[in-house]
Amino acid sequence: MTAANGLALIVLAGLSAYAVLGGADFGAGLWELLASGPRKHAQRDLLDRAMGPVWEANHVWLIFVVIALFSGFPGAFAALSQHLLVPISLALLGIVLRGGAFAFRHYGAPYGGDPVKGTRTWGRVFAIASLLTPACFGVAGGQLLSGGDAWAPLPLLGGALAVLCCSYLAATYLAADAAGIGDAALANDFRIRAIITGIGAGGLAVVGLTLVPGPVPLVIVFASSASRVGSLMLLRWRRYTLARVAAATAAATVLWGWAAVLHPWVIVGGLKLSETAAPASTANVVFAVLAVGLAIVTPCYAWMLRVLRPRAMAE
Amino acid sequence: MLDNLTAAREQMALSLSFHIIFAVLGVGLPWLMLWARWQGLRKNDPLWTALARRWAKAGGILFAIGAVSGTVLSVEFGLLWPKFMERFGSALSLPFTLESFAFFLEAIFFGLYLYGWDRLPPKVHLACGVPVAIAGMASALFVTTANAWMNGPVGLVKDSSGKLVAAEPLGPFMAATTPPQIVHIGLAALMCTGLATSAVYAAAMLRNPAKRDGYHCRGLAAGAVLGLAAAPLQVIVGDWAARVVYAKQPAKFAAMEDVGHTQSGAPLHVGPFELPRMLSIMLKFDPNARIAGMDSIPAPDRPPAAIVHLSFDIMAGLGSALVALAVWGGWAAWRHRRHGAAHPTERRWLLRALACAGPVPFMALLAGWIVTEVGRQPWIVYRVMRTTEALTPRGGLYVYFYVTFAIYLTLSIALIAILRRIARGPTPRDEPPSDMPQPEPIAARQAVAA
Numbered sequence: 205m206t207a208a209n210g211l212a213l214i215v216l217a218g219l220s221a222y223a224v225l226g227g228a229d230f231g232a233g234l235w236e237l238l239a240s241g242p243r244k245h246a247q248r249d250l251l252d253r254a255m256g257p258v259w260e261a262n263h264v265w266l267i268f269v270v271i272a273l274f275s276g277f278p279g280a281f282a283a284l285s286q287h288l289l290v291p292i293s294l295a296l297l298g299i300v301l302r303g304g305a306f307a308f309r310h311y312g313a314p315y316g317g318d319p320v321k322g323t324r325t326w327g328r329v330f331a332i333a334s335l336l337t338p339a340c341f342g343v344a345g346g347q348l349l350s351g352g353d354a355w356a357p358l359p360l361l362g363g364a365l366a367v368l369c370c371s372y373l374a375a376t377y378l379a380a381d382a383a384g385i386g387d388a389a390l391a392n393d394f395r396i397r398a399i400i401t402g403i404g405a406g407g408l409a410v411v412g413l414t415l416v417p418g419p420v421p422l423v424i425v426f427a428s429s430a431s432r433v434g435s436l437m438l439l440r441w442r443r444y445t446l447a448r449v450a451a452a453t454a455a456a457t458v459l460w461g462w463a464a465v466l467h468p469w470v471i472v473g474g475l476k477l478s479e480t481a482a483p484a485s486t487a488n489v490v491f492a493v494l495a496v497g498l499a500i501v502t503p504c505y506a507w508m509l510r511v512l513r514p515r516a517m518a519e
Numbered sequence: 520m521l522d523n524l525t526a527a528r529e530q531m532a533l534s535l536s537f538h539i540i541f542a543v544l545g546v547g548l549p550w551l552m553l554w555a556r557w558q559g560l561r562k563n564d565p566l567w568t569a570l571a572r573r574w575a576k577a578g579g580i581l582f583a584i585g586a587v588s589g590t591v592l593s594v595e596f597g598l599l600w601p602k603f604m605e606r607f608g609s610a611l612s613l614p615f616t617l618e619s620f621a622f623f624l625e626a627i628f629f630g631l632y633l634y635g636w637d638r639l640p641p642k643v644h645l646a647c648g649v650p651v652a653i654a655g656m657a658s659a660l661f662v663t664t665a666n667a668w669m670n671g672p673v674g675l676v677k678d679s680s681g682k683l684v685a686a687e688p689l690g691p692f693m694a695a696t697t698p699p700q701i702v703h704i705g706l707a708a709l710m711c712t713g714l715a716t717s718a719v720y721a722a723a724m725l726r727n728p729a730k731r732d733g734y735h736c737r738g739l740a741a742g743a744v745l746g747l748a749a750a751p752l753q754v755i756v757g758d759w760a761a762r763v764v765y766a767k768q769p770a771k772f773a774a775m776e777d778v779g780h781t782q783s784g785a786p787l788h789v790g791p792f793e794l795p796r797m798l799s800i801m802l803k804f805d806p807n808a809r810i811a812g813m814d815s816i817p818a819p820d821r822p823p824a825a826i827v828h829l830s831f832d833i834m835a836g837l838g839s840a841l842v843a844l845a846v847w848g849g850w851a852a853w854r855h856r857r858h859g860a861a862h863p864t865e866r867r868w869l870l871r872a873l874a875c876a877g878p879v880p881f882m883a884l885l886a887g888w889i890v891t892e893v894g895r896q897p898w899i900v901y902r903v904m905r906t907t908e909a910l911t912p913r914g915g916l917y918v919y920f921y922v923t924f925a926i927y928l929t930l931s932i933a934l935i936a937i938l939r940r941i942a943r944g945p946t947p948r949d950e951p952p953s954d955m956p957q958p959e960p961i962a963a964r965q966a967v968a969a
């Protein structure tokens with residue numbers, strides 16, 4: 205394996221981590237928007253408590269991917285930046301508004317009492333911006349496969365699929381968190397939401413299989429279907445912890461399917477990834493630094509996720 | 520309507536300036552938080568602990584804005600300057616890769632610090648502050664290393680025809696421009712954080728003299744000591760930076776010091792004044808030394824001199840003014856300690872000066888970046904690639920600029936409203952709960968000192 209292959213795998217691993225961890229933070233936006241029923245406030249409160257401590261660390265995966273990409277494949281980075289100017293700019297817009305709005309919403313009333321004027325509006329902005337970003341990334345992913353512009357079936361499907369996958373992840377994780385703090389009714393709210401979006405995402409993924417320009421390897425199709433169906437069954441049985449894992453696998457395998465179809469291209473029919481790699485001397489160093497860095501960061505990350513899980517006692 | 524090149528440059532300048540304000544606070548605030556948390560634990564002092572908590576709240580929101588605005592930057596490099604990233608992305612890979620891990624550690628441990636107050640044992644919680652402080656500082660130094668390399672690139676490998684084929688990954692760390700720039704930015708971050716913090720408490724004390732209590736005095740002291748101690752060092756480092764600029768970037772130097780033509784015994788231009796021979800003396804310690812001027816630079820390679828010179832004067836002027844403030848504050852503290860003079864917070868003029876000094880290092884910071892970035896023009900990588908060669912071929916960039924402007928303006932307004940609310944929260948009084956040891960009130964300490 206050359207350093208360039210290793211770097212490509214690291215980029216894909218970073219993207220998967222971003223999708224599975226950061227994606228859920230974006231998906232929470234839909235549940236903010238659609239919070240309803242007698243537990244409307246509890247739903248919003250839970251997603252605030254679940255996301256608040258971890259979203260920034262989850263977000264760093266995107267920065268990690270960007271940096272690994274331009275370090276390892278500067279030509280690919282330049283080509284993507286030019287080809288995808290519009291969707292990426294809109295995704296950035298969503299990132300800025302989502303992050304800012306979440307912080308404003310979270311700290312709107314730092315000592316209780318009436319929140320600062322505009323806090324409610326920021327809640328709305330948070331929800332809508334959270335949907336904009338995955339939609340744009342999904343469209344961008346579709347554009348790379350179709351090689352054309354955004355107004356085509358494949359990019360549009362990509363956008364919808366990304367939003368549904370993120371919402372599904374968010375609902376599954378939130379159901380698990382609600383169960384973790386012992387609120388069965390709240391867990392059930394998110395469980396129903398997860399089942400609906402999970403079926404939708406699975407359906408779109410199947411449609412996607414027929415639209416993509418090349419075959420998706422059978423292993424990936426199988427793993428994706430098994431984890432998707434498995435996660436839905438686990439949700440049905442209220443086995444939330446396992447459902448969390450299965451849902452994450454289902455989302456990641458969709459991404460791997462996309463990557464497998466894209467390979468060896470950066471933009472299908474345009475540029476090949478191997479042509480854009482950094483010189484071997486750089487690639488070796490970057491690969492080594494990334495590998496060592498990930499080995500240091502991963503345990504810290506896991507510890508953080510464990511310590512900061514929502515607890516029964518609000519702080 | 521802006522042309523594409525101008526729009527891209529303004530976009531870069533806007534998003535960097537916005538980011539840097541939060542970034543320097545992200546570098547400095549963790550050190551203050553760490554200090555306050557440590558003092559609170561060590562002395563069992565609830566006032567320090569309350570400060571640490573308050574700063575963590577403000578930090579939480581500042582970090583969020585810093586993180587999203589920083590993300591905009593890393594992606595924007597590609598969106599605006601794809602040719603630059605294509606050729607030099609791998610040259611800059613090492614500092615940026617290391618930076619990404621600094622971000623990870625910072626975000627992870629900041630999350631633990633912020634939300635772990637009641638979940639982690641106090642010592643572990645304090646320890647979580649350490650990686651935040653170190654990683655925050657490291658991220659600033661890594662990104663500035665990348666910038667310093669753009670100012671004085673080294674390690675570029677060319678083939679026999681002179682075409683660029685590769686870049687030494689360690690290049691950015693070996694550039695001569697790197698050491699002064701990273702020390703300078705590190706100190707700038709501490710100055711900005713320290714003086715912004717002390718300004719908040721000085722303003723509160725001016726508005727309401729009853730606020731000269733232990734809580735506000737501690738906050739003021741921590742910020743002022745951090746910010747003002749760095750000020751004299753900063754001038755020395757600035758002088759070092761200027762010497763390196765003269766050696767490595769003669770065009771920037773000529774613009775900075777407004778040296779029109781090469782001459783012996785060059786004067787120093789400061790605002791409307793001209794001090795004869797002073798520049799030669801300062802740079803070479805020789806009143807007759809010959810200094811290269813702008814006329815030694817080919818016309819197409821000259822940066823715009825007026826704005827670079829003005830920005831340099833602003834930075835150096837504000838830096839010197841802060842040294843004067845440091846002397847004043849240090850003198851007041853010394854008089855109080857040694858001679859029992861009034862506590863520094865009793866000096867209204869000193870408080871006024873500290874309150875006004877809050878924005879000053881930020882202005883110097885932005886001015887300094889204008890010197891660096893505009894002074895490097897027309898190059899994006901000095902003497903290797905021109906800014907025009909780096910620009911994206913995509914059109915309509917002005918739309919992005921206007922949208923960015925509107926969004927950042929909105930975020931700033933909302934942010935200020937919330938920070939004011941955070942600052943106005945209840946503060947602990949001097950009398951701690953009876954089961955805690957009593958910290959001496961200021962008056963008692965004054966009596967002992969006298």
Ligand code: HDD
Pocket residue numbers: 663670696699700701703704706707708710711753754756757758760761762764771834835836837838839841880881883884885886887888889890891892894
């Ligand atoms: C608190 C902020 C602050 C203060 C008080 C000063 N500076 Fe500064 N200066 C910066 C903040 C800064 C900066 C924003 O951090 C820069 C921009 C790029 C860099 O590396 O540092 C900078 C750049 C910068 C450069 C250009 C470096 C380059 O382009 O390679 C020079 C020559 C100086 N400074 C010199 C000075 C002098 C002589 C000062 C005092 C008398 C001074 N600075 C005070």
Ligand code: HEM
Pocket residue numbers: 528529531532535536538539600662663665666669885888889892893895896898899906
């Ligand atoms: C955060 C503080 C910074 C500020 C305020 C700042 C400011 C600016 C300004 C004013 C410009 C426009 C110059 C002109 O076109 O006349 C610019 C351009 C640019 N800066 Fe910076 N800069 C900062 C840091 C950095 C760093 C750390 C890097 C790289 C690692 C960087 C890379 C660039 C690039 C690539 C351009 C565009 C090309 C150019 O105009 O030369 N900047 N910046």
Ligand code: HEM
Pocket residue numbers: 260263264267535538539541542543544545546581582583584585586587588589590591592593622623625626655656658659660662663704708
């Ligand atoms: C032009 C180049 C720059 C790029 C591409 C850049 C990129 C970024 C990114 C992506 C983040 C978010 C990290 C996170 O999510 O935690 C960030 C935060 C940060 N940046 Fe920058 N940055 C630049 C300039 C600077 C400069 C000049 C400084 C120097 C002071 C700096 C210091 C920081 C610090 C300390 C943070 C973390 C604290 C915070 O989030 O507020 N950056 N930057």
